[in-house]
Amino acid sequence: MNRSSRSKVVLSATITASVALALTGCAGGGNDAAASDSINVVTRWASGSPEAEAQQRVLDAFTAETGIKVTLTEGLENIDDQVETAVAAGKSPDLVIVNLYDKTLGWLDAGVTVAADDYVSDWGLDIDASALDEWRVGGASDGALQGLPFSGFNWPIWYNTKLLADAGVDAVPTTTDELIDAAKKLRAAGIAPFVMGGNDWSGQKLFYQIIQSFTKADEAKQVMQEGGYCASDSFVKGIELFTELRDAGVFVDNVAGFTADDMYATYNAGEAAIMSGGSWAFAATVDAGNDVAANTTLGGFPLPDGSVFDAPTAFQGFTGVGFMVTKKGAEAGHIENVEKLVKAFYADGAIGDFVKTANLVTPVAGDFSASATNPLLQSALALGDSVSYAVLPDVWIGSASDPLIQVITQAYGGGDAQTICAGLDKATQG
Numbered sequence: 001m002n003r004s005s006r007s008k009v010v011l012s013a014t015i016t017a018s019v020a021l022a023l024t025g026c027a028g029g030g031n032d033a034a035a036s037d038s039i040n041v042v043t044r045w046a047s048g049s050p051e052a053e054a055q056q057r058v059l060d061a062f063t064a065e066t067g068i069k070v071t072l073t074e075g076l077e078n079i080d081d082q083v084e085t086a087v088a089a090g091k092s093p094d095l096v097i098v099n100l101y102d103k104t105l106g107w108l109d110a111g112v113t114v115a116a117d118d119y120v121s122d123w124g125l126d127i128d129a130s131a132l133d134e135w136r137v138g139g140a141s142d143g144a145l146q147g148l149p150f151s152g153f154n155w156p157i158w159y160n161t162k163l164l165a166d167a168g169v170d171a172v173p174t175t176t177d178e179l180i181d182a183a184k185k186l187r188a189a190g191i192a193p194f195v196m197g198g199n200d201w202s203g204q205k206l207f208y209q210i211i212q213s214f215t216k217a218d219e220a221k222q223v224m225q226e227g228g229y230c231a232s233d234s235f236v237k238g239i240e241l242f243t244e245l246r247d248a249g250v251f252v253d254n255v256a257g258f259t260a261d262d263m264y265a266t267y268n269a270g271e272a273a274i275m276s277g278g279s280w281a282f283a284a285t286v287d288a289g290n291d292v293a294a295n296t297t298l299g300g301f302p303l304p305d306g307s308v309f310d311a312p313t314a315f316q317g318f319t320g321v322g323f324m325v326t327k328k329g330a331e332a333g334h335i336e337n338v339e340k341l342v343k344a345f346y347a348d349g350a351i352g353d354f355v356k357t358a359n360l361v362t363p364v365a366g367d368f369s370a371s372a373t374n375p376l377l378q379s380a381l382a383l384g385d386s387v388s389y390a391v392l393p394d395v396w397i398g399s400a401s402d403p404l405i406q407v408i409t410q411a412y413g414g415g416d417a418q419t420i421c422a423g424l425d426k427a428t429q430g
Contacts, residue, residue, distance in 0.1 A: 036337070037067060037068055037069060038071060039095065039338065039341055040093040041070055041071070041072050041093055041096070041341070042072075042073045042074075042075045042079060042082070042083055042086075042093045042095075042098075043055065043074055043096075043098075044097055044098045045097065046074055046076055047074060049358075051151070051280070051354070051358040052074075053357065054353045054354045054357050054358050059072065062340070066340060068337050068340065068341075073093070079096070079098055080098070081103070083096055083098075084110075087112050093328070094326060094328055094329030094337070094338055095323060095329050096323075096324045096326065097321055097322075097323060097324075099320060099322075099394075100134070100147065100395065101319065101394050102394075102399055104146075105146070105395065105399065106398070108137065112326060112327070113326055114325055114330045115146070116135075116146065116323075116325060119339070120148070122339075123339055125148065125342075125346055125364075127148065127364060128364075131149040132145060132363075134149065134318050134319050134395065135147055135148070135322060138395075139396070146324065147322045147324040148322050148323040149320075149322045150320075150321055150322045150346075150360075150363070151320035151322065151354070151358075152317060152318040152361035153280060153317060153318075153320050153361055154278070154377075154381065155205070155276070155279070155316060156276075156298040156299060156314045156380055156383060156387065157276050157300055157314065158267065158274065158276070158277055159172045159273065159274055159296065160267070160292060161295055161296070161297050162295040163186070163272075163295070164186070164273055166191065167182070167185040167186045168185050169182045169185050174299075174302050174303065174312055175304070175305075176303065176304040179250060180244075183248065183250040184248075187249055191272070191273055192252045192266065192273065193251065194250050194252065194274040195258065195262075195266045196251070196255065196258065196275060197258050197261075197262060198256040198258050199256060199259050199405075200259050201260065202259075202260040202263055202276065202277075203255070203408060203412060204393070205276065205393070206276045206301075207242060207408045207412075208224075208391075208393040209276070210238060210241060210242045211235060211238035211241070212235070212390055213237075213241055213303065213307045213309065214237045214241075214306060214308055215238060215308065216234075216308050219232065220235075220390075221391055224391070224393050224428075225396045225397070225398070227424075227425045228425065229428075230418065236417055236418075239417040240417045241304050242411070243411075243417055246412065251412065252272060255412050256409050263275055264277065264284065267285075267292070268285050268288045269288075270291075270292050278315075279361060279376075280320070280359060282359045282374045282376040282377050283358065283359055283374060286374055286376060293375065293376060299314075300312025300313045300387035301314070309388040310388050311386060311387050311388045312386075312387055312388070313388050313389065313390040314383065314387040315390060316361075316389050316392075318361075319392065323345070325338055348368075351364055351366070351368055351371075352368055355368045355377075356371040356373055356374075359374050361381075400430070403427035403430075407424055407426075407427050411423070
């Protein structure tokens with residue numbers, strides 16, 4: 001089900017060329033005369049997704065109300081490279097709807113975007129302070145605000161209890177010993193155990209979730225940011241746990257060749273019993289037309305003996321999609337339209353639409369629980385103290401993300417803890 005590496009390169013080059021062409025044609029090249037009745041936006045949300053559909057409803061209503069034309073370009077997976085290329089060519093968009101991840105973490109320092117601190121108060125945006133802190137440089141409360149958080153997420157572990165029961169597993173595992181035992185029973189019953197994308201970001205996140213089982217948050221953040229995995233006894237112990245789970249057959253066969261798309265397809269088809277997936281995936285599972293959603297129980301990743309966590313772990317946060325204002329967008333004649341459009345997204349009706357159709361976990365103050373109609377989202381929001389939250393690596397690993405994925409993909413295929421931690425250190429330190 002995976003594309004070859006050559007296919008990925010060709011596809012990436014094709015998308016980059018087409019989007020760069022679109023940006024060149026739409027960005028106006030400094031044509032301020034047209035700025036008053038138009039705005040140029042690049043978005044991470046792809047056509048056909050629930051997020052893109054909710055986004056289009058906001059844009060249509062915005063244009064109908066204001067008369068301002070929105071020229072929208074889909075940036076897709078390599079949106080960071082596409083925007084940087086457009087900015088360097090003098091064809092910058094005004095606004096980028098994008099994840100705070102990898103290269104976008106350096107956009108403020110690079111002059112691609114501007115700090116958004118003043119916009120929160122000036123535009124009357126009631127955004128949770130903890131969500132804002134996640135978007136500040138270094139995740140610190142006194143850091144410059146890199147953008148405006150919009151799309152938060154819950155990221156639990158999914159368990160298909162019917163498949164577990166078919167294999168003789170009576171309860172969702174809460175310890176790693178129980179997880180290993182469950183995997184053995186699943187395999188004996190011909191059922192794939194734990195599926196994830198060992199070849200991309202999804203496997204990276206699960207890897208980090210596992211290896212910080214013995215590491216407290218402050219140390220985890222420091223090592224992720226600076227390196228020193230091999231020098232950290234607790235991280236080495238966590239990597240040894242990962243290799244133990246891998247070698248015990250917890251993960252599906254050939255997991256190093258799987259992508260996130262493979263993971264979702266396999267789990268939603270009822271062909272694997274466990275996966276790690278964010279709340280953005282709830283809609284597709286419910287809409288799959290089978291009994292997988294009804295049989296899914298959400299929880300955390302099982303704990304080993306001696307873990308620093310009190311309960312099985314999950315992720316949550318607000319470093320999903322947000323709004324980044326470019327230098328061009330901050331200029332007079334542009335920022336006025338940016339403000340109007342951003343405020344349209346943060347309006348209660350738009351937020352409610354995103355919660356209902358895209359399972360967005362909102363950082364905006366207000367009660368949107370009535371819009372959370374997806375049963376999996378309701379379950380995720382009700383997890384409470386049944387899970388502990390691990391440190392999501394994105395902000396801390398920064399631009400080392402891609403090199404780290406390469407190391408982690410190899411780790412899913414084999415290798416001991418010392419080899420893996422040395423690879424992580426090398427990737428972090430460049």
